[in-house]
Every structure is written in C-alpha cells, then in structure tokens.
Amino acid sequence: MTTTIDRPGRYGPYGGSFIPETLAPAVAALDDAYRAAQGDQAFWDELNALHQSFSGRPTPLTHARRMSDQLGGAQIYLKREDLAHTGAHKINNALGQGLLARRMGKTRIIAETGAGQHGVATAAVCAMLGMQCIVYMGTEDMERQKPNVFRMRLMGAEVRGVSTGSRTLKDAVNEAMRDWVSNPESYYLLGSALGPHPYPAMVRDFQSVIGRESRAQMLETVGRLPDVVVACVGGGSNAIGMFHGFLADEQVDLRGVEAGGRSAALGEHAARFSGGRPGVFQGTRTYVLQDEDGQIALTHSISAGLDYAAVGPEHAKLHDDERAFYTSASDEQALAAFQALSQLEGILPALESAHAIAEAMRLAPTMRRDQIILVNLSGRGDKDIFTIAGVLGVDV
Amino acid sequence: MTSRIAETFARCKAEGRIALMPYLMVGYPERGSTMALAPALEQAGADLFELGVPFSDPLADGATIQRAAEQSLRNGVRLPDCLRTAADLRAAGLQAPLVMMGYYNPFLQYGIDRLCADAQAAGVDGLIIPDLPPEEAEEASAACQANQLDLICFVAPTTPEPRIRQIAQIASGFIYCVALTGVTGARTELWSGLPDFLARVRQHTDLPLVVGFGISTAAHIRQVGAYADGAIVASALINTLDALAPEAQTAGAAAFVRGLR
Ligand SMILES: Cc1ncc(COP(=O)(O)O)c(C=O)c1O
Numbered sequence: 001m002t003t004t005i006d007r008p009g010r011y012g013p014y015g016g017s018f019i020p021e022t023l024a025p026a027v028a029a030l031d032d033a034y035r036a037a038q039g040d041q042a043f044w045d046e047l048n049a050l051h052q053s054f055s056g057r058p059t060p061l062t063h064a065r066r067m068s069d070q071l072g073g074a075q076i077y078l079k080r081e082d083l084a085h086t087g088a089h090k091i092n093n094a095l096g097q098g099l100l101a102r103r104m105g106k107t108r109i110i111a112e113t114g115a116g117q118h119g120v121a122t123a124a125v126c127a128m129l130g131m132q133c134i135v136y137m138g139t140e141d142m143e144r145q146k147p148n149v150f151r152m153r154l155m156g157a158e159v160r161g162v163s164t165g166s167r168t169l170k171d172a173v174n175e176a177m178r179d180w181v182s183n184p185e186s187y188y189l190l191g192s193a194l195g196p197h198p199y200p201a202m203v204r205d206f207q208s209v210i211g212r213e214s215r216a217q218m219l220e221t222v223g224r225l226p227d228v229v230v231a232c233v234g235g236g237s238n239a240i241g242m243f244h245g246f247l248a249d250e251q252v253d254l255r256g257v258e259a260g261g262r263s264a265a266l267g268e269h270a271a272r273f274s275g276g277r278p279g280v281f282q283g284t285r286t287y288v289l290q291d292e293d294g295q296i297a298l299t300h301s302i303s304a305g306l307d308y309a310a311v312g313p314e315h316a317k318l319h320d321d322e323r324a325f326y327t328s329a330s331d332e333q334a335l336a337a338f339q340a341l342s343q344l345e346g347i348l349p350a351l352e353s354a355h356a357i358a359e360a361m362r363l364a365p366t367m368r369r370d371q372i373i374l375v376n377l378s379g380r381g382d383k384d385i386f387t388i389a390g391v392l393g394v395d396v
Numbered sequence: 397m398t399s400r401i402a403e404t405f406a407r408c409k410a411e412g413r414i415a416l417m418p419y420l421m422v423g424y425p426e427r428g429s430t431m432a433l434a435p436a437l438e439q440a441g442a443d444l445f446e447l448g449v450p451f452s453d454p455l456a457d458g459a460t461i462q463r464a465a466e467q468s469l470r471n472g473v474r475l476p477d478c479l480r481t482a483a484d485l486r487a488a489g490l491q492a493p494l495v496m497m498g499y500y501n502p503f504l505q506y507g508i509d510r511l512c513a514d515a516q517a518a519g520v521d522g523l524i525i526p527d528l529p530p531e532e533a534e535e536a537s538a539a540c541q542a543n544q545l546d547l548i549c550f551v552a553p554t555t556p557e558p559r560i561r562q563i564a565q566i567a568s569g570f571i572y573c574v575a576l577t578g579v580t581g582a583r584t585e586l587w588s589g590l591p592d593f594l595a596r597v598r599q600h601t602d603l604p605l606v607v608g609f610g611i612s613t614a615a616h617i618r619q620v621g622a623y624a625d626g627a628i629v630a631s632a633l634i635n636t637l638d639a640l641a642p643e644a645q646t647a648g649a650a651a652f653v654r655g656l657r
Contacts, residue, residue, distance in 0.1 A: 018500060018527045020456040021550035022574055024559070164462060170453065177455045182578035184554050279501045280527070282455065293474040294505030295452040 009197025012320060014313035017196035018280050023177075026184040031198045033104045038205075043099065050095055051209065054128065055085040059210075061217040064375075066344040067361075074367035076360050077226065078347070078377040079214045081238065086151075088350060088379030089210060089238045090121040090191060096206030097189045098125035106187035108132045112176040114141055114169035114234065115305035115352060116148025117379055118191030123157035133157040136175040140167040141304045148383050166298045169234075169308045173282050192235025193312035196283035200312050204240045211245020214374060226374035228253045228363060232355040233326065234270075234305045236312030238378040243324060253325070256315060257359045259301030260328035266291065270299040271328040272311040273319055279310075286313040302331040302387065303351035305379075329358035335391060337361055338381060348381035351388075400493040400521050401546055401569045404443050405604040405625055414621040416441060417606060418653055419497070419630030421448035421464040422481050423473030425637055425645065430481050431488070432646045438492050440650035441657055446524065446608075446628055449478045449498030456526040458581030460631035475502045475511075479518045486519035495548060495569075497524035503536070512539040522546035522569045530566055537566070546570075553577050553593050564600035570626060573597055575607045582631040583610035586619055594623045614656050629656065 009015050019027055037043045051057035060083065064076040081089040101109060109131050113119030119135040126133035135152055139161045142149050152159050165171040173195070180188045193203040218225055229246050231239035233256040246252040261269030269275060272287040279288035281296060289297040289309040301307040318324035329337070334351055337358035342348050349357055353376070360375045367373070381388075389396045398406075408415040418437050422430050434445055450468035454461060475498070482494050496515060503511050503525065515523065522545050528536060530549060540547040546569025551560050554577060564571065573594060576587045587593075587610075594605055607620050608628030617627050633649060640648040 016532050017529065018532055019529060020526050020552075021529060022456075022552040022554050022577060024529055024552075025554045025556055165453065174453055174455045178458070178579045181456065184577060280504055281453070281501060283527075288501070290501065290505065292505070293476075294502035295469065295474075296501070 009201065011314045011317035013278070014284070014286050014316040015197060015200060016285050018283050018285070019196045020181055022181050023184060026180070027196055034100060034198050034202050037100055037103060043103065047096055047099055055091050055095065056083065057209065058213045059083050061214065061221060064341070064345050067340065068364065070344060071361060071364040073364040073369060074227065074371040074373045075369070076364060077218070077372060077374045079210060079242065079374060081210060081376060081378050082347070082349065082353070082380035086117070086121045086124050087382065088117040088121065089207060089241065090118040091124065092209055092241065093191065093203050093206040093237060094118065094121035094125045094189065097202070098129050098131070101131065101187035101189065102129055104187065106131070108134070108183065108186040109189050110134050110136070110176050110179050110186050111189045111191060112136045112169065112172035113191060114172065114307060115303065115350065116141065116145040116152065116383060117305060117350070119157065119159065120148050120151045122189050122191070123152040123155040126157065127155045134179065135159050136162050136172040136179070138166065138168040138171050139163045141169065141172070144387055145304055145383050146386060168299070168304065170282070170296065177282070192237040193240045193314060194235040194282065194284060194310065200284065200314055203237050204244060204314060207237050207241025208244045210238065210241040210376060211243060214242060215245040218374065222372065225249055225252055226372040227367065228255060228373045230255045230257060230356045230359050230373060231376040232257045232306060232352045232378060233311060233315060234308055234352060236315045238376050240312060240314055242376040243318070247323065254318070254323065255359060256324055256326045257355045258326060258328040259303060259306035259355060260330035260333070261300040262331055267298045268300050269328065270301045270306050270308055272309070273326040274328065278316070281310045284310070284313045286316045287311050287319070302334060303355065305350070305352040306355060327359055329355040333358040335388070338388065347377070349377055350379035350381050351384045353378045354381070399544065399546065399569065401444065404493050405570065408443055409625065414617060414624060415443040415604070415606070415626035416617070416653065416656060417444040417446055417626050417628045418442050418633050419446040419448055419628055421450060421461065421468050421634070422478040423450065423468040423471045424464045424634070425467060426642070427471040427473060429645070431484060433649055434485050434490055435488060436646045436650040437653050438490060440653040442492060442653055444493040444495060444626070446630070447478060447482060447494055447496045449475055449496060449502060451499040451502060454499060456579055458579040458631065460582065460634050461580050464634050475506050479514050482515070482520050483518035493521040494519060495522040495524055496520050497526070500525050500528045508535050508539045512543040512545055516543040516545055520545065522548050524548045524572060526550070530563060548572050550574055551597055553587070553589060557596065560597055561600045564597070564603070567601065567603055570604040570606045571597060571601060573605050573607045573624065575609045575611060578609065580609050580631055582612040582635055584612070586610070586616055590620065591623050617656050
C-alpha cells in the first residue's frame with residue numbers, strides 16, 4: 001500500500017487548487033513561503049519553543065482506566081489535546097501558520113471557524129504576535145458556541161457573523177474566501193486540512209505533532225503501539241495529524257469518525273464517506289455531501305466542528321486506499337460518550353471529540369483487555385456546556 | 397468556420413463599439429424569466445449573454461449574485477434546466493452568443509464530456525468556470541475543444557505578467573478581465589488601475605478583452621470602451637430587476653441595457 005503524494009497538492013485523484021484567478025498568485029506565494037519555511041530549521045525551532053512555552057506541549061497521554069474497565073475490553077488511552085492552550089488541537093496549526101504569516105510580512109489575518117476553537121486559537125496567536133484578526137463564523141454556530149465568540153473578542157479579534165446558506169462552517173469558509181479575494185495581501189489562516197493546495201499539506205504538517213508525540217508516548221509509557229487509533233473528522237486536521245504518526249505502522253488500524261447527526265438522510269448528518277461522493281468544493285477535490293445536481297448539501301451535527309459538507313482530500317485517498325476506515329457516530333452516541341467520559345474520567349470532551357470516544361466505546365468491548373485503543377481527545381467540552389444543558393433540559 | 401463569439405466581436409469592432417454582455421442568472425427572478433428577458437435585451441442592444449448556472453456556494457460572487465442564485469435554486473432551476481433554456485432561446489430565434497457561467501462541481505457531476513456535448517447541441521458557445529484555474533482545466537479544456545466551445549480564461553489585476561502570457565496562449569473566445577480585486581457586485585467607481593491592467597493584457601493577445609465585475613453604469617461602459625472589447629454587466633442588472641414590479645421587469649431591464657449605450 002502506498003500513501004505517497006503523486007504531485008504536490010495531489011492525493012491520488014484528490015486535492016488540487018480550485019480557486020478564482022484573483023487568488024492564484026496569493027496561493028502560489030503561500031506555497032513558496034511554506035516550502036521555504038519547511039527547509040528552515042530556525043522556523044521549526046521557534047515553533048517548537050512556542051509549543052512548549054505558549055501551548056503547554058507536549059500534551060499528556062492519559063489511560064482512561066475506569067472507562068476501559070467498565071467496557072471490559074481494550075484499554076483506552078487519550079491523547080490530551082484538550083489540555084493544549086485555548087483548549088484544542090487547533091492551536092498547533094494556528095501557531096504554525098501565524099509564524100508563517102509573520103515571516104511573509106502579513107499583518108491582517110482572516111480565518112473561518114465552526115466550533116470557534118480555530119477562531120479562538122487564531123485570535124490568541126494574533127494577539128501574541130500583534131496581528132489584526134478577523135474571524136468569519138456562521139450565525140448558527142455563533143449561537144451554539146457563544147463562549148468561544150466572547151473569548152475571541154476578549155483577545156481582540158473581530159468576529160463577523162455569516163448569515164448566508166446554512167449559517168455554519170461552509171458559509172464561513174465562503175465568506176473568508178471572499179474577503180481574501182478582495183484582500184489578497186491578507187493572510188488566510190485556514191483551520192483544517194482542507195481547501196486549495198498547500199493548505200491540506202501544511203495544516204497536516206502542523207498537526208503532525210499530535211501523532212509524533214503520541215507514538216513516542218505510547219512506546220515510552222506502554223512499551224508498544226496501539227492496535228487502533230481513533231480520531232473525529234470534521235475537515236480532518238486532528239485526524240490527519242494523529243494518523244500521520246502511525247501511517248508507516250501498517251498493523252495500526254486507523255479510524256476516522258464523522259458526524260452521523262440525526263439520521264442517514266442527506267442534510268441530517270455530515271458523514272461524507274457514507275453519504276457523499278467525489279466532487280470539487282471550496283478549493284479541493286474530495287468527498288462532498290451534495291445532491292444529484294452537484295449542489296452542496298446542508299449538513300447537521302450536534303457538534304459545530306464536524307458540521308461540514310466536505311472532508312480533507314488526504315482522507316479521501318486514505319479511504320480509497322483502505323489505509324484508514326471511516327465510521328460515524330450519531331448526535332445521541334456522541335452525547336452518551338460525552339457523559340460517560342465526564343463521569344468515568346473527570347474529563348469533559350468537546351462534542352467533536354466525543355464522536356471519537358463513542359467509536360472507542362463501541363470498539364473496546366469487541367477487543368481483548370491487552371489491546372489498546374488510542375483516541376485523540378481533540379478538545380475540551382467547556383464550549384459545549386450550553387448545548388449539553390439544552391439537550392438535558394437544564395438551565396445554566 | 398469562425399465561431400459566433402468571434403463573429404460578434406469582429407462585428408462590434410467594425411461598428412466601432414464595445415460589445416455588451418449582460419449576465420442573466422437562469423431562472424431569476426422567476427423560473428421562466430430568462431425566456432422573456434434574453435430576447436428583450438437582445439432587442440435592446442445586448443451583443444452576447446452570460447447565462448448564470450445557479451450554485452449553492454458561489455465563492456467568487458458578492459451578495460447580489462449569491463441572492464439571485466439562491467432564488468433560482470428555490471425556483472427549482474438546475475443545470476439541465478439551464479441547458480434547456482439555452483436550447484429554447486435558440487429555438488425562439490436568439491442570435492447572440494451564449495456563454496454559460498457556472499461553478500465547477502455541478503458541471504463535474506453532470507459529466508464534463510456530456511455537458512460540453514449537450515451545451516453545444518443547445519446552442520451554447522462557451523463556458524466560464526470561475527473556480528477552475530488553467531492548472532486544473534485539462535479535462536474541461538479538451539471537452540470544450542472537442543465540441544467547438546470556448547473555455548473562457550480569466551486574468552485578474554493580481555495576475556503576474558508571466559502568467560498573463562501563459563493564460564493568453566491557451567485562451568480562446570475572449571479573455572475575461574476581472575475589473576477589480578474582489579468579488580462580483582455593483583460598484584460606483586471603476587478601479588483606477590484598469591486601463592494599465594488592460595494594456596498589460598493586450599500586449600500578450602489579439603483575443604477580445606472583456607471586462608467584468610463591478611461594471612454598473614453607462615459611464616463605466618464609456619470609460620472601458622476606450623480599452624476593452626466587451627463589458628459584462630451582472631449585479632447592476634440584477635439590482636435593476638429587483639427594483640421593479642414583476643410586470644415591469646422585462647421592459648425595465650431592456651431600458652437599462654439601452655441606457656448603457
Ligand atoms: C475540538 C475539535 N475537534 C475536532 C474538530 C474538527 O476539525 P478537524 O477535523 O479539522 O480536526 C474541531 C473543529 O472545530 C474541534 O474544535
């Protein structure tokens with residue numbers, strides 16, 4: 001099996017750069033700048049230093065003992081990205097791209113956000129580096145992720161509500177792209193392994209710290225690699241970052257978990273691999289939820305960060321190659337997983353991450369006690385307490 | 397055989413005027429509107445038409461065209477309806493070249509070869525795909541060529557000189573010169589760098605240069621007439637339609653286009 005990239009920006013038939021001509025030079029300049037940074041040890045040294053001093057890396061690995069015992073099967077380990085500064089893996093990418101933007105001499109940063117975690121991470125990095133920060137966010141997401149909207153504003157970011165389309169992540173990406181088309185000298189700090197080349201590769205590289213650390217921590221603390229690695233897949237950045245640590249270990253089973261939402265009907269979920277087909281959307285060729293005429297479908301998930309119609313192009317290739325497998329967890333399963341982890345381990349997971357926990361809870365009882373499931377706990381659940389309270393019928 | 401597009405630009409040039417290319421979102425404002433609007437605008441002096449295929453996520457478009465696309469989709473218009481509209485316009489005697497403008501995904505899902513064959517059969521003369529840069533256009537370009545369609549290329553104010561030269565080499569029909577750094581939408585003023593930009597493009601091609609994005613008034617058309625071969629008017633036309641009562645729209649749009657001269 002190969003997972004090599006045939007041409008830069010291609011993952012088999014997926015990827016590429018489907019953008020308006022106005023942006024072609026900006027995207028090419030970004031590609032050049034990233035390539036130059038890639039070969040510059042000083043860039044990575046600075047990033048690694050900030051990972052430690054600003055984000056609190058490395059994030060720990062936690063053995064979820066009570067949950068494992070209760071399920072009676074495989075041992076569940078959690079990679080604690082929820083403990084990274086600003087509360088999710090998103091800071092890894094925001095820091096990397098923030099440093100790249102500064103290196104390119106950029107002063108105005110644009111970003112989109114779904115759950116608000118990428119927006120918060122970008123706002124933090126912009127504040128720390130002294131750059132202007134404008135975040136586009138669907139108005140439905142602003143409503144369900146209110147705490148993050150306020151956190152962004154507290155750090156000096158301007159949050160612009162987007163009320164077109166489904167008023168969620170895809171509409172925020174459209175609006176951020178429109179801003180970039182109008183201001184190509186700005187830096188577009190895209191938050192997932194999506195969009196035109198070089199974003200999918202660059203975001204993956206910045207998130208690969210998750211997989212690298214995890215692999216070393218497994219070997220160090222347990223003495224062996226996990227049997228299964230599980231991560232939730234929105235655009236796919238936390239998953240691709242985690243998976244890359246284990247791609248070469250062919251015996252490790254890689255599992256991505258998409259949002260199963262309310263049902264398997266188009267519009268009720270965000271399970272691109274089971275419900276979508278290849279298409280071109282927002283700059284890249286990949287699996288897309290769409291109707292038969294190629295109109296992009298609306299999506300639903302209880303978690304704003306997974307509520308998106310397309311998936312990163314590298315996942316499309318891993319899927320077709322059968323190097324990784326993609327399943328989904330429903331809103332209900334994610335909520336149950338949220339509560340289970342909260343009560344058994346004292347960890348409130350982000351609703352996105354709860355999808356990965358749900359898959360681990362499903363798998364563990366089918367495995368032996370000496371087997372290991374490593375779950376990427378991509379973020380913490382504080383942002384979701386109002387959504388959860390609403391579902392539970394509690395007033396907070 | 398010279399194409400309808402080439403003939404039209406040659407005729408306009410011989411008559412010493414800029415070609416007018418209104419943009420009509422198919423099925424906007426009503427599902428059947430385009431069948432009335434296009435012939436009326438041709439009568440009023442339109443030389444070519446850009447027929448917009450609605451898409452759910454038009455990321456190169458501003459609020460006006462986004463809204464029109466949403467309405468057209470709500471009216472039930474999809475790509476096959478757009479092809480049928482083109483065929484019906486030809487059957488009704490429309491002479492002007494029709495250039496179909498749409499985002500790539502609906503075209504891809506329909507099948508690029510099938511689209512080009514059906515478009516040609518419907519009397520369409522070219523395709524404009526704003527999210528398909530030349531680097532990704534191999535398949536579309538081959539299918540267009542096989543069906544005598546022009547795949548229209550863009551150049552933008554941000555396009556560097558060497559890239560303009562490359563694009564000019566592969567372009568056919570005309571070159572779509574983006575008149576500003578931004579998305580579509582009516583503007584009050586033209587970008588001051590436009591004459592220089594067009595002069596730069598002109599150095600690399602004899603193809604007609606058509607400006608679009610923000611062109612809104614007769615004064616704009618007069619200004620760009622000095623250095624461009626054609627002008628696309630989209631959002632300003634949609635705004636005109638929106639300001640009129642349904643029964644006054646066809647005549648009002650025709651008056652607007654007449655007024656652009
Ligand atoms: C905590 C958390 N996990 C996962 C995601 C999904 O994004 P990705 O698939 O890029 O990791 C998000 C996105 O907002 C998030 O906030």
